[in-house]
Amino acid sequence: MRTYINPNQDTLDALCKRPEIKTADLEADVRDILSLVKSGGDPALRKLVLELDQADIRELKVSPAEIKAAQEQVSPELAAAIQIAAANIEKFHRSQMIAEERVETSPGVFCWRKSVPIEKIGIYIPGGSAPLFSTILMLGIPAQLALCDTIILCTPPDKQGNIHPAILYTANLLRIKNIYKAGGAQAIAAMAYGTETIPRVYKIFGPGNQYVTKAKTLLQLEGLAIDIPAGPSEVLIIADQYADPDFIAADLLSQAEHGADSQVILLSNSSELITQTLQALEQQLESLPRKEIAAAALSNSFALQLDSISACFDFSNNYAPEHLILALEKPEYYAGQIKNAGSVFLGKYACESAGDYASGTNHTLPTNGFARSHSGVSVDSFCKKITFQTINKTGIRHIGPVIETMAEAESLIAHKNAVSIRLKKLNL
């Protein structure tokens, strides 16, 4: 992990740029997968699952017996932890659901908005080395709160065709019963187009590898809605001399272990804090099972010493980190300075892994600078807000002439007529 001390603005700007990820060579492969699933349905999907997920699946849908069996296979301790996390996530996401008032904008003109669930949504949960059941909580709970009608889940099976019990346990806890054994771009294609077994959905959520990301992007061009554009995960920590170097090192590593392409950044006005943190980092790294991944991520990462905490916020706002930790003596004092970030952790005990699992906030967040313009996932992500209006006689008399004047100035005479014909009948 390199350290920069008060570099010039050009270097600062360069440090804000994410490493470019080349994905052009994937595109042809992913397009092939999409078109195979679109035209071939279940048989094509089964063939791709055999070829790419390396599992020979007869029944794509997880059976009730498999779900039932998983309940016994999860330790009581893990089950209890998942339930506590679920309760916190539900409590926080429920607080986001605020009904808006009906507004009388002019006498007799009433406007309001209503959140209406997206009817059909799909959740993708990656496979690989670990079962990411926590992401089911992060996507399934707001989907349930939003009252989405159809909630389906795709996740790759292991080579024996099984899904990890923690995934089935968590899905079942959220009453998600439609779980399908398929991974990668083929799973995304199945949810976007629908197959005989897998229903088509309008919006797909969830992380994944480059194939999954590319499939979501390509399907977005065909009208599919997706949660957020994806990129490697990242954390930025702003720390002052009062911060605990051991805690900061642990937080940097918890992000670094996500993937070799993760980026972790430490900003401070204290050279001592930086030195101590880097020392602690070396020590803690040694004992990690995912040491190699974390070390690779650290090689893309850096510490930056700047003259003031205010300069640190300038950099952070420019970088727009997914996770921002304020390891500062008075973090709340600085919270108002944040212009761009996905999720912010204030103070000594708000470690990023709290937000990843159990504090209640969502862990599906904008990476890659998308925090400049995108929010993380929330209940809003599973709804659309429909506007409504009703206008009585007083209302149309009041705003009718305004509409007539404006429509005429825009040369849209049929727009004007729609009002004139009403005003005329009212005056008969």
Add this chain to the structure above:
Amino acid sequence: MRTYINPNQDTLDALCKRPEIKTADLEADVRDILSLVKSGGDPALRKLVLELDQADIRELKVSPAEIKAAQEQVSPELAAAIQIAAANIEKFHRSQMIAEERVETSPGVFCWRKSVPIEKIGIYIPGGSAPLFSTILMLGIPAQLALCDTIILCTPPDKQGNIHPAILYTANLLRIKNIYKAGGAQAIAAMAYGTETIPRVYKIFGPGNQYVTKAKTLLQLEGLAIDIPAGPSEVLIIADQYADPDFIAADLLSQAEHGADSQVILLSNSSELITQTLQALEQQLESLPRKEIAAAALSNSFALQLDSISACFDFSNNYAPEHLILALEKPEYYAGQIKNAGSVFLGKYACESAGDYASGTNHTLPTNGFARSHSGVSVDSFCKKITFQTINKTGIRHIGPVIETMAEAESLIAHKNAVSIRLKKLNL
């Protein structure tokens, strides 16, 4: 305008599909324009404005003198209308800004969300036959309410290099001073990449022709945020025997005059209402200045007679119209049945043009079935919601073990360590 009477489900499904728009042949042209502006900046932009907007522009930025002159060129009547519309739009959009509470999800664990403005946004206003100043209200007012730092506007000049006074008047009313003379894909490229004169923005809003739409889509793949995916405008009216055929005909025409590719749909359980409406439509069409455009749109459009109002709602929910007018005796009774729509107009006097101009709701809405998964533009479109959390000693003691258990089950040991190291120091 064809009429279908109780067709079978296959026909109903086919009627829900939008006509496919071929844009592949545009893509190469638009890519060229994007790359010219990206590498060539202002000079390249000026050249493209000369070539494509057919205006020879020395100063891309509209001068204060031009803005001042426009104030005199707008009639007092139009100025007053714009101000009343602006006040209504502001009132409704302000009602959308509801601060969320800080939630204690577990003892000592506090989570909240805060709306933070997108710092830099761009508004595109098309040129062509009419000055669409109303769209400046619809995009500029929520941007101002959100407190976006940089708000810029691009619009094509006429061949003399001038911008319509109504556009300059409306922009000035909203204190938008950074107005640039450029149209089409070249304007979108300039705002996305930035040039010497035009600042780069993070999100671009506004309608446009196929070049504009394609440019926004392509730039979205490079990380630009856009308002909503675009398609031709549309209205669907559900009417019963109590509706006024003259009003409905006028509403259908007000949508049809937008463009030859617009689609207007009438659903009813009353054959008499359909017949009378189609007659009124023919009559009203005759006197429209944009008669040919409206007639072309009507040729893509249809009336659909179904047995019940409930069946009409099933069709409408499947179609997911941009605008939905309920010309029903008791529209509010049915409002709860709406699953997919952009903006809904209830009752006799809530004509679509009210929402287009002056009632207060936004007219930038999801078309082309995107209402299944997207909202129209609102103050939210100009913000991102950042989550915050703070955890005290009690809090980490409470949820720490939950995080440890879950992180371990996901094989993310560094995530676990970030908690363990804190719990350990607390227990020293």
